[in-house]
Amino acid sequence: MIRAGRNLHRLVSIARVLARHDALFLIEEAFPLARLLSWPLKVRLIPRSRRRRKAEAGLRPGQRLTAALTELGPSFIKLGQALSTRADLLGEQMAADLSGLQDQLPPFPAADARRIIEEELGAPISSLYSSFDDVPVAAASIAQVHFAVTLDGREVAVKVLRPGVDAKFRRDIELLTWLAEGAERTVPRLRRLKPLETVKTFEDSIALEMDLRFEAAAAAELAENFQDDDSFRVPQVDWLRTARRVMTLERVHGIPVDERDLLLRAGHDPIEILGKAARAFFHQVFRDGFFHADMHPGNLFVDADGNLVAVDFGIMGRVDKPTRRFLGEMLLGFLSGDYRKVAEVHFAAGYVPADQSIDAFTQACRSIAEPILGRPMQEISIARLLGQLFQITETFEMETQPQLLLLQKSMLVAEGVGRNLDANVNMWLLAQPLIEDWMRAHLGPEARVREAVGTVLSSIERLPRLLQEAERTQAMMSGQGLRLHPDTVRAIFGDQRRRRPLAALLPWVIAAALAVALVMKP
Incomplete structure (x- = not known):
């Protein structure tokens, strides 16, 4: 009560x-x-x-x-x-x-920011930074950012959590949880949309944003993924000046990616920038399965060399390998007009219940894709295609997939950035060679052979442990524990002498699989 x-x-x-x-x-x-x-x-x-x-x-x-x-x-x-x-x-x-x-709100006093920094880092501001700008450069819902210079002369950006913001979020999360519980209990049609799970996902993301060490770790992971790619860069984390409520990053100098006129005056080619953005987004989603989920123009800059620099890593998304495979097969099906294939991968992934009609779902996929894919290539929106697909979820009792919704939203933002740079170029066309290579590597015959070989190798790695467990269980049952007749034990675990020849054949199975892979290689 x-x-x-x-x-x-x-x-x-x-x-x-x-x-x-x-x-x-x-x-x-x-x-x-x-x-x-x-x-x-x-x-x-x-x-x-x-x-x-x-x-x-x-x-x-x-x-x-x-x-x-x-x-x-x-x-x-x-x-x-x-x-x-x-x-x-x-x-x-x-x-x-x-x-x-x-996300622009009135800033909180600089005195509070200084106090939080000193409390978190356990040292006075003067021993951490040679200068600290009291006027914040940005003030958002959770934190604000101040520019500063370290004692060794490095320019940095210092992000500080708002005072008391965690308590306010806890109060509102409690309310949202209570409302979601009531909605699921009293409005059955909303259960498919998982309101309680949505609130929990929101709570988890906020919990991560409330600890700036997690954001710093996300920045470091994204930077590691692109350490060999100069076209997309992440500011370096200053871990010595980072704690739960404070994060210090290398200061970024550049032009916001949506300032097209400034980019042109600086001598940058918008199409080249667009190509880098498309490749970076593709690599994040398909190659790494870890993507910046809030890459709006305010979080993406172009440096003096024409390379992209990202900031603000509080909202990140992950896509596991099965989901990436699903996305690849679905995209291939849509682009080739094979709507039956699109429907089949949805059923195979379990996104559509097995009791639904695959023929009806195929027809629905066609009705969604034809109006979008029938447009001029520069106007095709893959994000809008996914959005339309998610709108038919109620008809086919599809359960919500939060990771795909976040991805679809990120794609929509990326497309907006691309169209602002050059409305006559489709960013997905620039990334098409990468998409085709990825599909060939992960969905083609060679990939399936590699997958089969990997399964065999994994089984071999587990074999000694399985044999050891079987022998331990056999000893336990034939010792002071439960006693079984020797014929029963032999029927359960098999004869060791007959198992060894079978194990000896496994290297030949691997060799045969590798030979098939070599033969099939173009």
Whole structure:
């Protein structure tokens, strides 16, 4: 009861803000009873001027919700940014409106930033930096950034968490969890969309963002993945000046990637930059399975040499090997017009329940792809294709795949960056040779042979342990423990003399598989 009372009180205060912006529709849709409760808020509790009502009348629901979430503060700005990946839940237009949420908030005092730095690093500012700029260069929902210079003369950017922000997030996460539990309990049709799991995913991502050591580790991992590629760079982490609430990175000098005129005046070729961006995104997703999931123009710069430099690694995505394989096969099926193949990989991956009609799903895939793939090549949007695919999830009882939603959102942002650089060039066409090479290497006959050989080798590596376990179990059963007749033991574990010749054949199996691979190699 205490929990319910606390959350209800908080919900009322949030509802007031939502009502002020005529943005109560999400709560009303999730809880039909809320329509009756929200009516006084709309009509009587919060009178609005005629001018304000007229201004709001011209806004889309997503735009009104964006304004309300911005007023509600850091937790809800982050929530809106997370919801912007859920076109399957909110619809494509509303998700697009939420993606415009700005993360620029009033800064907190520099004195608080200095105090937090000194508490976290256990030393006075003067012994850490020779100079520290009290005016922040950026102030976001969770942290703000100050420029500084280290004692050895290096220019750095110092990111500091907002005071008390973790307590505010914990309070709002508790409320969101309570609402998600109520939604799953009272609105069965929402269970497929996994609202509780979505909140948990949001909570996990926020927990990572609340510890800047995790962000520093993400930056270091991404930098390691591109250590041999000068076209995409990550600022170096200063680990000696990094802690839970403070992170120090090499300062980036460059032009924001969306400032096309500045790039041209600096002598950079937008198409060349676009090609580097396409390759970097492809390598992150398919080669490494670890990608920057918030690479909007404010987080991507072009340095003096025309190379890309990324910042802000609080939101990162991971794609495991099976999912990458699924994406490759699905993309190949769509681009080749083999919609049956697209449907089959969805069923094989378990994304569509087995009791659904594969013929109907094939038809649905065709209906989605033909209008998009039939456009001029420079206008084709792979991200929009995925977004349309996620919109048919309810019809075929597909469960939400959070990692694919985040990827789709990241692709949409990447496409926006690409079109700003050159609207006549499709970034996916620039990456097509990489896509074809990756598919050939991971989906072709050679890849399947390598996979089979790998399975055999893995079995051989496990064989000694399996034999040891079998002999230990045999000894236990034939000793003081459970006694079995010798014929029974032999039937269960096999005759050791007959097993050895079988094991001796395994090297020949490997040799045969390798020979097949060599023969099939072009």
